[in-house]
Amino acid sequence: MKEFVLRARKAKTDAGINLDQLPKEGKMDSVCASISNALWISGDVRKDTIIHVVLEGPTSGPKTISFFGNEIKGLRHDERSIATYIVDALKRSACLQLNEENHVRAGIKISKKSFERLLWELSQKHTQAGKKRQVLVLDKDGKDIRGVALDKDVVVVFGSPEGLPPKTENFFKEIKAEKVSIGPNMLFAAHCPIIIHNELDRRGL
Ligand SMILES: C[S@@+](CC[C@H](N)C(=O)[O-])C[C@H]1O[C@@H](n2cnc3c(N)ncnc32)[C@H](O)[C@@H]1O
Structure with a gap:
């Protein structure tokens, strides 16, 4: 298994991310592009790959969102679509205690876990x-x-x-x-x- 860990020190952790301004949301464009590049190849997803992004920006960092290549189904790989999955994950993390995790959708989970x-x-x-x-x-x-x-x-x-x-x-x-x-x-x-x-x-x- 290939596992990538991106430490995103300024990426926002509240669900109010503006999808039209990803670079201004703690460089969320870079986070989304890293996820896309770790998992997708032309016409397929790398099944032997996982990427964890540790978001440490305001207002409730750290939050770790994990994408599992072998479980992802029907997800789009453009930055904006990936950002919507991140927003969805952050919405489901409001009540998480330290080290607890939540299922978000097939192939995505979120936890309140530090880098x-x-x-x-x-x-x-x-x-x-x-x-x-x-x-x-x-x-x-x-x-x-x-x-x-x-x-x-x-x-x-x-x-x-x-x-x-x-x-x-x-x-x-x-x-x-x-x-x-x-x-x-x-x-x-x-x-x-x-x-x-x-x-x-x-x-x-
Ligand atoms: C945009 S770079 C960070 C630049 C930042 N100003 C610094 O000095 O670390 C983002 C990350 O990509 C990785 N990286 C970039 N270029 C690299 C290289 N040539 N070899 C290894 N890692 C690299 C490092 O992990 C780095 O933290």
């Missing part, structure tokens, strides 16, 4: 072969991905336009995450899932 808690849980899962899962943190100054052995069962963490906060460094060390670069230029968050999938596809993983 660190989510990532810690994912990093503790084992692969089918009984190995600890590989956790990659995307960082322009990390090791070139082309020299890194990749697992088919991988967790990939990346930041929103605000980047990943430096204070998470110690946490990444604790869970033995590897910092990996996907190229010499600083890319948009939404580019990251496509490049990672391409690396995995080319290696037959």
